[in-house]
Amino acid sequence: MSHLESVFRVENSSNQQRIGTVRIFLAPKFDERGLPMLFLDQKGLFIELDKFQVTLKPKTNLIERRSEESSVTIPFERTFRNLEAGRPTVAGDAMEQFNYCGCGWPQHMLLPKGTAEGFPSQLFVMVSDYEGDKASEVYLVKK
Known part of the structure; x- marks a missing residue:
């Protein structure tokens, strides 16, 4: 499987x-x-390939990002794993890791x-x- 670098x-x-x-x-x-x-017609058709934070120094910055680092994908191994093989027998950290939800696109389908x-x-x-993107306060609503 090949990966791209941008x-x-x-x-x-x-x-x-x-920070950007x-x-x-x-x-x-x-x-x-x-x-x-x-662009007006394209804007509803865009698919998000990645989203991440970077530290930007003053002036010119070169940002390198590998496709396998995408925040919207999961590794091939997680996508097509055998759910019966290697299942932990007791609850705990190992079971929590095993039950990882697998949310995201498989890397090979990005x-x-x-x-x-x-x-x-x-x-x-x-x-x-x-600074303009982050959620600065979280409000909990009690019912």
Whole structure:
């Protein structure tokens, strides 16, 4: 199974180190008639490939990310494991690890299959300020 590595150049225009949230999306480049899609039409078709935090120094930053590190996928071994083999016999940490929910796309299914001719797509990468993204307070509602 092969994995891809992406490298993005990001400019931090402030004079301070910042934490950013990187989101990577993919959308079809052309519509069903083969015409280029406008961003307005694409925006509902984007699939999220990854989301992660980075520390950005002032000026130019190179962000490297391997596809196997995606936050929306799980390893092949977790996807197609034998649920009968290796099952712990007693409750505890081992059982909790074994019962891992397996939520996420299998790594080998992250990208659309496409066709023999290819599947022209557009990659959309955005970096936002982590401070503006994070949940600062959590409110519990009692019933």
